[in-house]
Amino acid sequence: MSKTKKQIQKTTFKGMIINLALTAAKCSVGYLSKSQALFADGIHSLSDTATDIMIIIGAKFWEQPADECHPYGHARIETLVTIIIGAALAFTALFIGWEAVISFNDKVDKNPGWIVFSIAIISIIVKESLFRWTISKGKKFKSSALISNAWHHRSDALSSIPVAIAVLGGYFFPNLKYLDQIAAMLVAIMLLKASWSIAHPGILEICEASAGAETKRFLKELASQIPEIKEIHAIRTRKIGGSVFADLHLLVDPKISVESGHKIGGKFKKMVLESNKDIVDVLVHIEPFA
Template structure:
Protein backbone atom coordinates (compact mmCIF):
# COMPACT_ATOMS: atom_id res chain seq x y z
CA UNK A 1 0.00 0.00 0.00
CA UNK A 2 1.46 3.37 -1.04
CA UNK A 3 1.45 6.49 1.10
CA UNK A 4 -1.41 7.92 -0.95
CA UNK A 5 -3.43 4.71 -0.51
CA UNK A 6 -3.00 5.05 3.25
CA UNK A 7 -4.30 8.63 3.15
CA UNK A 8 -7.28 7.39 1.11
CA UNK A 9 -7.98 4.82 3.84
CA UNK A 10 -7.94 7.64 6.39
CA UNK A 11 -10.94 9.23 4.67
CA UNK A 12 -13.09 6.39 6.01
CA UNK A 13 -12.41 7.49 9.56
CA UNK A 14 -13.25 11.10 8.74
CA UNK A 15 -16.56 10.06 7.18
CA UNK A 16 -17.44 7.89 10.19
CA UNK A 17 -16.78 10.85 12.50
CA UNK A 18 -18.87 13.21 10.36
CA UNK A 19 -21.83 10.80 10.28
CA UNK A 20 -21.68 10.23 14.04
CA UNK A 21 -21.40 13.95 14.83
CA UNK A 22 -24.30 14.85 12.52
CA UNK A 23 -26.62 12.33 14.19
CA UNK A 24 -25.51 13.00 17.76
CA UNK A 25 -25.47 16.81 17.52
CA UNK A 26 -29.07 16.77 16.21
CA UNK A 27 -30.10 14.39 18.99
CA UNK A 28 -28.36 16.37 21.74
CA UNK A 29 -29.56 19.79 20.64
CA UNK A 30 -33.13 18.58 20.21
CA UNK A 31 -33.19 16.74 23.55
CA UNK A 32 -31.29 19.53 25.30
CA UNK A 33 -33.80 22.23 24.34
CA UNK A 34 -36.80 19.95 24.89
CA UNK A 35 -35.68 18.73 28.33
CA UNK A 36 -34.11 22.08 29.36
CA UNK A 37 -30.52 20.86 29.73
CA UNK A 38 -27.83 23.47 29.22
CA UNK A 39 -25.10 20.84 29.51
CA UNK A 40 -26.64 18.71 26.76
CA UNK A 41 -27.11 21.75 24.51
CA UNK A 42 -23.47 22.71 25.07
CA UNK A 43 -22.42 19.16 24.24
CA UNK A 44 -24.49 19.37 21.06
CA UNK A 45 -22.72 22.55 20.00
CA UNK A 46 -19.43 20.81 20.80
CA UNK A 47 -20.35 18.12 18.28
CA UNK A 48 -21.24 20.77 15.70
CA UNK A 49 -17.70 22.13 15.93
CA UNK A 50 -16.44 18.58 15.62
CA UNK A 51 -18.33 18.27 12.31
CA UNK A 52 -16.39 21.27 11.03
CA UNK A 53 -13.13 19.82 12.33
CA UNK A 54 -13.84 16.44 10.72
CA UNK A 55 -14.75 18.09 7.41
CA UNK A 56 -11.50 20.05 7.61
CA UNK A 57 -9.59 16.81 8.18
CA UNK A 58 -11.40 15.24 5.22
CA UNK A 59 -10.57 18.19 2.94
CA UNK A 60 -6.98 18.10 4.12
CA UNK A 61 -6.74 14.39 3.38
CA UNK A 62 -8.19 14.94 -0.09
CA UNK A 63 -5.73 17.71 -0.94
CA UNK A 64 -2.85 15.72 0.55
CA UNK A 65 -3.43 13.01 -2.03
CA UNK A 66 -2.45 15.33 -4.87
CA UNK A 67 0.96 14.27 -6.20
CA UNK A 68 3.98 16.62 -6.15
CA UNK A 69 4.06 19.27 -8.88
CA UNK A 70 6.24 22.17 -9.98
CA UNK A 71 5.06 24.42 -7.13
CA UNK A 72 4.92 21.66 -4.50
CA UNK A 73 7.95 19.38 -4.95
CA UNK A 74 7.36 17.82 -1.52
CA UNK A 75 3.69 17.18 -2.24
CA UNK A 76 0.59 18.71 -0.63
CA UNK A 77 0.73 16.95 2.74
CA UNK A 78 0.67 20.18 4.76
CA UNK A 79 -2.94 20.72 3.69
CA UNK A 80 -3.90 18.51 6.65
CA UNK A 81 -2.15 20.86 9.07
CA UNK A 82 -3.67 24.00 7.55
CA UNK A 83 -7.17 22.48 7.71
CA UNK A 84 -6.65 21.60 11.37
CA UNK A 85 -5.54 25.18 12.10
CA UNK A 86 -8.72 26.58 10.53
CA UNK A 87 -10.82 24.12 12.55
CA UNK A 88 -9.14 25.25 15.78
CA UNK A 89 -10.33 28.85 15.25
CA UNK A 90 -13.91 27.67 14.65
CA UNK A 91 -13.84 25.44 17.73
CA UNK A 92 -12.49 28.26 19.90
CA UNK A 93 -15.27 30.61 18.75
CA UNK A 94 -18.00 28.10 19.62
CA UNK A 95 -16.32 27.21 22.93
CA UNK A 96 -16.28 30.85 24.04
CA UNK A 97 -19.94 31.22 23.03
CA UNK A 98 -20.89 28.16 25.10
CA UNK A 99 -19.07 29.62 28.13
CA UNK A 100 -20.83 32.99 27.80
CA UNK A 101 -24.26 31.35 27.50
CA UNK A 102 -23.65 29.06 30.49
CA UNK A 103 -22.43 31.88 32.75
CA UNK A 104 -25.41 34.05 31.79
CA UNK A 105 -27.82 31.23 32.68
CA UNK A 106 -26.35 31.11 36.20
CA UNK A 107 -26.76 34.85 36.85
CA UNK A 108 -30.15 35.15 35.12
CA UNK A 109 -31.90 33.41 37.98
CA UNK A 110 -32.55 29.93 39.36
CA UNK A 111 -31.59 27.43 36.63
CA UNK A 112 -34.29 25.01 35.57
CA UNK A 113 -33.82 21.37 36.50
CA UNK A 114 -33.34 19.30 33.34
CA UNK A 115 -35.34 16.16 32.69
CA UNK A 116 -33.52 12.96 33.70
CA UNK A 117 -34.09 11.52 30.22
CA UNK A 118 -31.50 13.97 28.88
CA UNK A 119 -28.87 12.18 30.99
CA UNK A 120 -29.64 8.92 29.18
CA UNK A 121 -29.23 10.74 25.87
CA UNK A 122 -25.80 11.96 26.98
CA UNK A 123 -24.73 8.47 28.11
CA UNK A 124 -25.94 6.95 24.82
CA UNK A 125 -23.89 9.54 22.94
CA UNK A 126 -20.84 8.71 25.07
CA UNK A 127 -21.10 5.04 24.12
CA UNK A 128 -21.43 5.92 20.42
CA UNK A 129 -18.42 8.24 20.48
CA UNK A 130 -16.43 5.63 22.37
CA UNK A 131 -17.07 3.19 19.54
CA UNK A 132 -16.03 5.79 16.94
CA UNK A 133 -12.84 6.45 18.92
CA UNK A 134 -11.93 2.75 18.91
CA UNK A 135 -12.52 2.51 15.15
CA UNK A 136 -10.53 5.62 14.24
CA UNK A 137 -7.72 4.85 16.67
CA UNK A 138 -7.20 1.37 15.23
CA UNK A 139 -7.37 2.68 11.65
CA UNK A 140 -4.91 5.49 12.45
CA UNK A 141 -2.40 3.02 13.90
CA UNK A 142 -2.86 0.68 10.94
CA UNK A 143 -2.08 3.36 8.33
CA UNK A 144 0.14 5.50 10.60
CA UNK A 145 -1.85 8.68 9.97
CA UNK A 146 -1.29 11.46 12.52
CA UNK A 147 -4.27 13.53 11.37
CA UNK A 148 -6.67 10.64 11.92
CA UNK A 149 -5.04 9.84 15.27
CA UNK A 150 -5.70 13.43 16.35
CA UNK A 151 -9.32 13.04 15.23
CA UNK A 152 -9.56 9.85 17.29
CA UNK A 153 -8.35 11.70 20.38
CA UNK A 154 -11.04 14.29 19.74
CA UNK A 155 -13.60 11.45 19.58
CA UNK A 156 -12.42 10.24 23.00
CA UNK A 157 -12.64 13.73 24.51
CA UNK A 158 -16.20 14.02 23.15
CA UNK A 159 -17.15 10.76 24.85
CA UNK A 160 -15.77 12.09 28.14
CA UNK A 161 -17.58 15.41 27.67
CA UNK A 162 -20.88 13.55 27.22
CA UNK A 163 -20.23 11.62 30.43
CA UNK A 164 -19.58 14.92 32.20
CA UNK A 165 -22.84 16.34 30.87
CA UNK A 166 -24.71 13.28 32.17
CA UNK A 167 -23.15 13.74 35.60
CA UNK A 168 -24.28 17.37 35.68
CA UNK A 169 -27.81 16.46 34.65
CA UNK A 170 -28.09 13.67 37.22
CA UNK A 171 -26.71 15.94 39.94
CA UNK A 172 -29.39 18.49 39.13
CA UNK A 173 -32.02 15.88 40.03
CA UNK A 174 -30.78 15.94 43.63
CA UNK A 175 -31.49 19.58 44.35
CA UNK A 176 -28.41 21.01 42.63
CA UNK A 177 -29.79 22.64 39.46
CA UNK A 178 -26.65 24.80 39.22
CA UNK A 179 -24.71 21.64 38.42
CA UNK A 180 -26.19 21.52 34.89
CA UNK A 181 -24.88 24.97 33.79
CA UNK A 182 -21.66 24.17 35.66
CA UNK A 183 -21.30 21.10 33.47
CA UNK A 184 -21.99 23.33 30.44
CA UNK A 185 -19.09 25.56 31.53
CA UNK A 186 -16.87 22.49 31.82
CA UNK A 187 -17.86 21.48 28.29
CA UNK A 188 -17.03 24.97 27.02
CA UNK A 189 -13.62 24.79 28.67
CA UNK A 190 -12.96 21.39 27.07
CA UNK A 191 -13.85 22.83 23.65
CA UNK A 192 -11.45 25.74 24.16
CA UNK A 193 -8.71 23.45 25.48
CA UNK A 194 -9.04 21.14 22.47
CA UNK A 195 -8.97 24.15 20.13
CA UNK A 196 -5.80 25.43 21.83
CA UNK A 197 -4.08 22.04 21.58
CA UNK A 198 -4.85 21.78 17.86
CA UNK A 199 -3.75 25.40 17.30
CA UNK A 200 -0.47 24.85 19.18
CA UNK A 201 0.47 21.64 17.37
CA UNK A 202 -0.54 23.05 13.97
CA UNK A 203 1.41 26.30 14.31
CA UNK A 204 4.41 24.38 15.68
CA UNK A 205 4.41 22.15 12.59
CA UNK A 206 3.78 24.99 10.13
CA UNK A 207 6.74 26.94 11.54
CA UNK A 208 8.98 23.87 11.06
CA UNK A 209 9.14 23.10 14.77
CA UNK A 210 10.19 19.60 15.76
CA UNK A 211 10.31 17.72 19.06
CA UNK A 212 13.86 17.70 20.46
CA UNK A 213 13.48 14.27 22.08
CA UNK A 214 12.35 12.71 18.80
CA UNK A 215 15.25 14.40 17.00
CA UNK A 216 17.63 12.91 19.56
CA UNK A 217 16.13 9.47 18.87
CA UNK A 218 16.67 9.90 15.13
CA UNK A 219 20.26 10.99 15.76
CA UNK A 220 20.86 7.86 17.83
CA UNK A 221 19.55 5.61 15.06
CA UNK A 222 21.76 7.27 12.46
CA UNK A 223 24.83 7.19 14.73
CA UNK A 224 24.46 3.42 15.12
CA UNK A 225 24.53 2.88 11.36
CA UNK A 226 27.67 1.08 10.25
CA UNK A 227 30.14 3.46 8.60
CA UNK A 228 28.91 6.66 10.26
CA UNK A 229 31.81 8.19 12.19
CA UNK A 230 30.21 11.49 13.12
CA UNK A 231 26.95 13.40 12.67
CA UNK A 232 27.83 16.96 11.74
CA UNK A 233 24.24 18.25 11.62
CA UNK A 234 20.70 16.94 11.64
CA UNK A 235 17.39 18.70 11.07
CA UNK A 236 13.81 17.49 10.80
CA UNK A 237 10.41 19.01 10.11
CA UNK A 238 6.84 17.83 9.90
CA UNK A 239 5.08 17.84 6.54
CA UNK A 240 1.48 16.79 7.14
CA UNK A 241 1.69 13.26 8.54
CA UNK A 242 5.24 12.89 7.26
CA UNK A 243 8.63 13.74 8.71
CA UNK A 244 11.38 15.15 6.48
CA UNK A 245 14.94 14.61 7.71
CA UNK A 246 18.13 16.33 6.53
CA UNK A 247 21.39 15.01 7.95
CA UNK A 248 25.09 15.61 7.32
CA UNK A 249 27.33 12.66 8.22
CA UNK A 250 31.08 12.26 8.18
CA UNK A 251 32.68 9.00 7.07
CA UNK A 252 36.12 7.53 6.47
CA UNK A 253 37.73 9.63 3.70
CA UNK A 254 39.21 6.46 2.21
CA UNK A 255 35.75 5.14 1.27
CA UNK A 256 34.69 5.06 -2.36
CA UNK A 257 31.61 6.87 -3.66
CA UNK A 258 29.80 3.53 -3.91
CA UNK A 259 30.62 2.65 -0.27
CA UNK A 260 29.51 6.10 0.93
CA UNK A 261 26.29 5.77 -1.05
CA UNK A 262 25.65 2.40 0.60
CA UNK A 263 25.85 4.06 4.02
CA UNK A 264 23.24 6.60 2.89
CA UNK A 265 20.96 3.79 1.74
CA UNK A 266 21.40 2.04 5.09
CA UNK A 267 20.41 5.21 6.96
CA UNK A 268 17.29 5.63 4.83
CA UNK A 269 16.26 2.00 5.38
CA UNK A 270 16.83 2.17 9.15
CA UNK A 271 14.83 5.39 9.57
CA UNK A 272 12.05 4.00 7.41
CA UNK A 273 11.91 0.69 9.27
CA UNK A 274 12.31 1.98 12.85
CA UNK A 275 10.58 5.38 12.63
CA UNK A 276 8.46 5.16 9.46
CA UNK A 277 10.32 8.10 7.89
CA UNK A 278 10.32 7.85 4.12
CA UNK A 279 11.91 11.19 3.15
CA UNK A 280 15.58 11.39 4.19
CA UNK A 281 18.26 13.55 2.60
CA UNK A 282 21.79 12.47 3.55
CA UNK A 283 24.85 14.56 2.75
CA UNK A 284 28.22 12.78 3.11
CA UNK A 285 31.48 14.47 4.03
CA UNK A 286 34.93 13.01 4.76
CA UNK A 287 35.94 13.06 8.42
CA UNK A 288 38.54 15.74 8.89
CA UNK A 289 41.85 14.81 10.50
CA UNK A 290 41.43 17.12 13.50
CA UNK A 291 38.13 15.40 14.37
CA UNK A 292 39.28 11.80 14.06
CA UNK A 293 37.70 10.86 17.42
CA UNK A 294 34.27 9.48 16.43
CA UNK A 295 31.22 10.71 18.35
CA UNK A 296 29.01 7.89 17.26
CA UNK A 297 28.71 4.49 18.85
CA UNK A 298 31.42 1.96 17.93
CA UNK A 299 30.52 -0.54 15.22
Protein backbone atom coordinates in the same frame (compact mmCIF):
# COMPACT_ATOMS: atom_id res chain seq x y z
CA MET B 1 -7.88 7.58 -5.37
CA SER B 2 -5.38 6.05 -2.94
CA LYS B 3 -6.50 3.35 -0.53
CA THR B 4 -5.47 5.40 2.51
CA LYS B 5 -7.41 8.44 1.39
CA LYS B 6 -10.50 6.31 0.79
CA GLN B 7 -10.20 4.79 4.27
CA ILE B 8 -9.74 8.20 5.92
CA GLN B 9 -12.81 9.48 4.12
CA LYS B 10 -14.89 6.38 4.92
CA THR B 11 -13.95 6.43 8.62
CA THR B 12 -14.64 10.15 8.89
CA PHE B 13 -17.90 9.89 6.98
CA LYS B 14 -19.32 7.36 9.46
CA GLY B 15 -18.27 9.62 12.33
CA MET B 16 -19.92 12.57 10.60
CA ILE B 17 -23.27 10.77 10.30
CA ILE B 18 -23.16 10.00 14.04
CA ASN B 19 -22.20 13.60 14.86
CA LEU B 20 -25.09 14.85 12.75
CA ALA B 21 -27.54 12.58 14.61
CA LEU B 22 -26.13 13.72 17.97
CA THR B 23 -26.41 17.38 16.91
CA ALA B 24 -30.10 16.92 16.07
CA ALA B 25 -30.88 15.00 19.27
CA LYS B 26 -28.97 17.30 21.66
CA CYS B 27 -30.05 20.61 20.15
CA SER B 28 -33.74 19.72 19.89
CA VAL B 29 -33.98 18.08 23.33
CA GLY B 30 -31.75 20.75 24.88
CA TYR B 31 -33.90 23.50 23.41
CA LEU B 32 -37.26 21.92 24.29
CA SER B 33 -36.31 21.00 27.86
CA LYS B 34 -34.41 24.28 28.32
CA SER B 35 -31.12 22.58 29.22
CA GLN B 36 -28.35 24.99 28.35
CA ALA B 37 -25.68 22.36 28.98
CA LEU B 38 -27.23 19.86 26.56
CA PHE B 39 -27.90 22.54 23.94
CA ALA B 40 -24.26 23.69 24.24
CA ASP B 41 -23.15 20.10 23.84
CA GLY B 42 -25.32 20.00 20.70
CA ILE B 43 -23.64 23.11 19.26
CA HIS B 44 -20.38 21.34 19.92
CA SER B 45 -21.59 18.30 17.94
CA LEU B 46 -22.46 20.68 15.12
CA SER B 47 -18.89 22.01 15.07
CA ASP B 48 -17.71 18.38 15.05
CA THR B 49 -19.82 17.71 11.98
CA ALA B 50 -18.22 20.71 10.27
CA THR B 51 -14.68 19.49 11.02
CA ASP B 52 -15.56 16.02 9.72
CA ILE B 53 -16.62 17.59 6.44
CA MET B 54 -13.28 19.44 6.32
CA ILE B 55 -11.35 16.17 6.72
CA ILE B 56 -13.41 14.43 4.05
CA ILE B 57 -12.75 17.24 1.58
CA GLY B 58 -9.16 17.91 2.77
CA ALA B 59 -7.96 14.29 2.42
CA LYS B 60 -8.41 14.69 -1.32
CA PHE B 61 -5.72 17.38 -1.30
CA TRP B 62 -3.13 16.23 1.25
CA GLU B 63 -2.84 12.66 -0.07
CA GLN B 64 -1.73 14.07 -3.44
CA PRO B 65 1.87 13.02 -4.30
CA ALA B 66 4.67 15.62 -4.53
CA ASP B 67 4.65 17.75 -7.66
CA GLU B 68 6.41 20.75 -9.20
CA CYS B 69 4.69 23.31 -6.94
CA HIS B 70 4.85 21.17 -3.77
CA PRO B 71 8.14 19.22 -3.95
CA TYR B 72 7.82 18.06 -0.31
CA GLY B 73 4.32 16.70 -0.91
CA HIS B 74 1.00 18.08 0.28
CA ALA B 75 0.95 16.64 3.81
CA ARG B 76 1.11 20.06 5.49
CA ILE B 77 -2.47 20.59 4.30
CA GLU B 78 -3.37 17.88 6.81
CA THR B 79 -1.45 19.80 9.49
CA LEU B 80 -3.34 22.95 8.59
CA VAL B 81 -6.70 21.16 8.81
CA THR B 82 -5.68 19.71 12.20
CA ILE B 83 -4.92 23.22 13.51
CA ILE B 84 -8.23 24.53 12.18
CA ILE B 85 -10.07 21.66 13.92
CA GLY B 86 -8.40 22.67 17.19
CA ALA B 87 -9.17 26.36 16.65
CA ALA B 88 -12.82 25.66 15.78
CA LEU B 89 -13.16 23.69 18.99
CA ALA B 90 -11.55 26.50 21.01
CA PHE B 91 -14.04 29.02 19.61
CA THR B 92 -16.93 26.65 20.40
CA ALA B 93 -15.62 26.32 23.96
CA LEU B 94 -15.42 30.09 24.43
CA PHE B 95 -18.93 30.49 23.01
CA ILE B 96 -20.39 27.84 25.34
CA GLY B 97 -18.58 29.31 28.36
CA TRP B 98 -19.79 32.81 27.54
CA GLU B 99 -23.40 31.65 27.11
CA ALA B 100 -23.24 29.99 30.53
CA VAL B 101 -21.80 33.08 32.22
CA ILE B 102 -24.37 35.51 30.82
CA SER B 103 -27.27 33.21 31.74
CA PHE B 104 -26.51 33.15 35.48
CA ASN B 105 -29.00 36.00 35.86
CA ASP B 106 -31.78 34.12 34.07
CA LYS B 107 -34.66 32.73 36.06
CA VAL B 108 -33.76 29.12 36.85
CA ASP B 109 -36.16 26.59 35.43
CA LYS B 110 -36.99 23.22 36.84
CA ASN B 111 -34.54 20.35 36.53
CA PRO B 112 -34.14 19.52 32.79
CA GLY B 113 -35.25 15.93 33.41
CA TRP B 114 -34.56 12.36 32.42
CA ILE B 115 -34.76 12.82 28.66
CA VAL B 116 -31.72 15.12 28.91
CA PHE B 117 -30.02 12.53 31.09
CA SER B 118 -30.75 9.74 28.58
CA ILE B 119 -29.44 11.73 25.61
CA ALA B 120 -26.24 12.54 27.54
CA ILE B 121 -25.70 8.87 28.46
CA ILE B 122 -26.35 7.69 24.89
CA SER B 123 -23.91 10.33 23.64
CA ILE B 124 -21.21 9.17 26.07
CA ILE B 125 -21.54 5.52 24.99
CA VAL B 126 -21.70 6.29 21.26
CA LYS B 127 -18.74 8.70 21.39
CA GLU B 128 -16.53 6.37 23.42
CA SER B 129 -17.16 3.57 20.89
CA LEU B 130 -16.47 5.97 18.05
CA PHE B 131 -13.17 6.99 19.72
CA ARG B 132 -11.98 3.38 19.93
CA TRP B 133 -12.95 2.60 16.37
CA THR B 134 -11.49 5.80 14.87
CA ILE B 135 -8.16 5.60 16.72
CA SER B 136 -7.59 2.03 15.52
CA LYS B 137 -8.19 3.21 11.93
CA GLY B 138 -5.98 6.28 12.45
CA LYS B 139 -3.07 4.17 13.71
CA LYS B 140 -3.53 1.66 10.91
CA PHE B 141 -3.41 4.32 8.20
CA LYS B 142 -0.94 6.62 10.02
CA SER B 143 -3.22 9.62 9.63
CA SER B 144 -2.70 12.46 12.11
CA ALA B 145 -6.06 13.97 11.18
CA LEU B 146 -7.86 10.70 11.94
CA ILE B 147 -5.98 10.26 15.23
CA SER B 148 -6.71 13.83 16.32
CA ASN B 149 -10.34 13.38 15.33
CA ALA B 150 -10.44 10.18 17.40
CA TRP B 151 -9.17 12.02 20.51
CA HIS B 152 -11.76 14.61 19.74
CA HIS B 153 -14.46 11.89 19.92
CA ARG B 154 -13.08 10.90 23.34
CA SER B 155 -13.27 14.50 24.56
CA ASP B 156 -16.83 14.61 23.23
CA ALA B 157 -17.69 11.57 25.35
CA LEU B 158 -16.22 13.30 28.41
CA SER B 159 -18.01 16.55 27.64
CA SER B 160 -21.44 14.93 28.00
CA ILE B 161 -20.62 13.68 31.52
CA PRO B 162 -21.26 17.05 33.29
CA VAL B 163 -24.62 17.24 31.49
CA ALA B 164 -25.65 13.87 32.94
CA ILE B 165 -24.29 14.71 36.40
CA ALA B 166 -26.16 18.03 36.45
CA VAL B 167 -29.47 16.21 35.90
CA LEU B 168 -28.66 13.66 38.62
CA GLY B 169 -27.62 16.46 40.99
CA GLY B 170 -30.84 18.35 40.32
CA TYR B 171 -32.85 15.21 41.02
CA PHE B 172 -31.23 14.36 44.35
CA PHE B 173 -30.66 17.95 45.51
CA PRO B 174 -33.60 19.98 44.14
CA ASN B 175 -32.47 23.08 46.07
CA LEU B 176 -29.20 23.39 44.18
CA LYS B 177 -29.36 26.17 41.60
CA TYR B 178 -27.40 26.84 38.42
CA LEU B 179 -26.36 23.18 38.03
CA ASP B 180 -27.09 23.39 34.31
CA GLN B 181 -24.96 26.52 33.86
CA ILE B 182 -22.11 25.05 35.88
CA ALA B 183 -22.28 21.90 33.75
CA ALA B 184 -22.16 24.03 30.60
CA MET B 185 -19.06 25.82 31.90
CA LEU B 186 -17.37 22.52 32.73
CA VAL B 187 -18.12 21.38 29.18
CA ALA B 188 -16.47 24.57 27.91
CA ILE B 189 -13.31 24.09 30.01
CA MET B 190 -12.91 20.48 28.86
CA LEU B 191 -13.32 21.53 25.26
CA LEU B 192 -10.72 24.27 25.59
CA LYS B 193 -8.24 21.75 26.91
CA ALA B 194 -9.06 19.30 24.11
CA SER B 195 -8.66 22.00 21.47
CA TRP B 196 -5.12 22.75 22.68
CA SER B 197 -4.03 19.12 22.64
CA ILE B 198 -5.35 18.81 19.09
CA ALA B 199 -3.79 22.01 17.71
CA HIS B 200 -0.48 21.98 19.61
CA PRO B 201 1.40 19.28 17.60
CA GLY B 202 0.32 20.96 14.37
CA ILE B 203 1.48 24.38 15.59
CA LEU B 204 4.86 22.90 16.51
CA GLU B 205 5.12 21.40 13.05
CA ILE B 206 4.27 24.65 11.27
CA CYS B 207 6.95 26.36 13.43
CA GLU B 208 9.51 23.81 12.17
CA ALA B 209 10.02 22.17 15.56
CA SER B 210 12.44 19.22 15.48
CA ALA B 211 11.22 15.64 15.62
CA GLY B 212 12.81 15.41 19.09
CA ALA B 213 15.94 14.18 20.83
CA GLU B 214 14.86 10.57 20.41
CA THR B 215 15.08 10.77 16.59
CA LYS B 216 18.48 12.47 16.78
CA ARG B 217 19.80 9.73 19.06
CA PHE B 218 18.42 7.12 16.68
CA LEU B 219 20.27 8.66 13.69
CA LYS B 220 23.57 8.88 15.63
CA GLU B 221 23.21 5.30 16.79
CA LEU B 222 22.63 4.10 13.22
CA ALA B 223 25.63 6.08 11.88
CA SER B 224 27.85 4.45 14.50
CA GLN B 225 26.96 1.05 13.04
CA ILE B 226 28.62 1.90 9.69
CA PRO B 227 32.44 1.84 10.14
CA GLU B 228 33.07 4.07 7.07
CA ILE B 229 31.19 6.92 8.77
CA LYS B 230 33.76 8.68 10.99
CA GLU B 231 31.36 11.23 12.39
CA ILE B 232 27.83 12.56 12.01
CA HIS B 233 26.83 16.15 12.72
CA ALA B 234 24.49 19.03 11.81
CA ILE B 235 21.48 16.75 12.22
CA ARG B 236 18.26 18.62 11.51
CA THR B 237 14.80 17.10 11.59
CA ARG B 238 11.32 18.44 11.04
CA LYS B 239 7.86 17.05 10.51
CA ILE B 240 5.56 17.32 7.54
CA GLY B 241 2.07 15.93 8.12
CA GLY B 242 3.41 13.77 10.96
CA SER B 243 6.25 12.26 8.87
CA VAL B 244 9.88 13.11 9.65
CA PHE B 245 12.27 14.69 7.13
CA ALA B 246 15.97 14.76 8.14
CA ASP B 247 19.12 16.38 6.76
CA LEU B 248 22.61 15.77 8.12
CA HIS B 249 26.36 15.71 7.44
CA LEU B 250 28.33 12.44 7.29
CA LEU B 251 32.13 12.68 7.67
CA VAL B 252 34.15 10.09 5.73
CA ASP B 253 37.80 9.34 4.84
CA PRO B 254 38.96 12.34 2.67
CA LYS B 255 40.95 10.06 0.33
CA ILE B 256 38.04 7.96 -0.95
CA SER B 257 36.35 8.66 -4.29
CA VAL B 258 33.16 10.67 -4.72
CA GLU B 259 31.52 7.44 -5.81
CA SER B 260 32.47 5.63 -2.57
CA GLY B 261 31.28 8.58 -0.49
CA HIS B 262 28.00 8.56 -2.34
CA LYS B 263 27.60 4.82 -1.70
CA ILE B 264 28.13 5.31 2.04
CA GLY B 265 25.48 8.03 2.09
CA GLY B 266 23.06 5.82 0.18
CA LYS B 267 23.68 2.89 2.51
CA PHE B 268 23.00 5.07 5.55
CA LYS B 269 19.81 6.50 4.07
CA LYS B 270 18.51 3.03 3.20
CA MET B 271 19.19 1.82 6.76
CA VAL B 272 17.37 4.80 8.25
CA LEU B 273 14.28 4.49 6.08
CA GLU B 274 14.07 0.74 6.64
CA SER B 275 14.42 0.83 10.41
CA ASN B 276 12.24 3.86 11.19
CA LYS B 277 8.90 4.11 9.43
CA ASP B 278 8.26 7.64 10.75
CA ILE B 279 11.24 8.99 8.78
CA VAL B 280 10.33 9.36 5.11
CA ASP B 281 13.32 11.27 3.71
CA VAL B 282 17.01 11.82 4.57
CA LEU B 283 19.24 14.32 2.79
CA VAL B 284 22.92 13.39 3.31
CA HIS B 285 25.82 15.82 2.86
CA ILE B 286 29.20 14.03 2.58
CA GLU B 287 32.21 15.78 4.12
CA PRO B 288 35.93 14.95 4.50
CA PHE B 289 36.91 13.81 7.99
CA ALA B 290 39.96 15.78 9.12
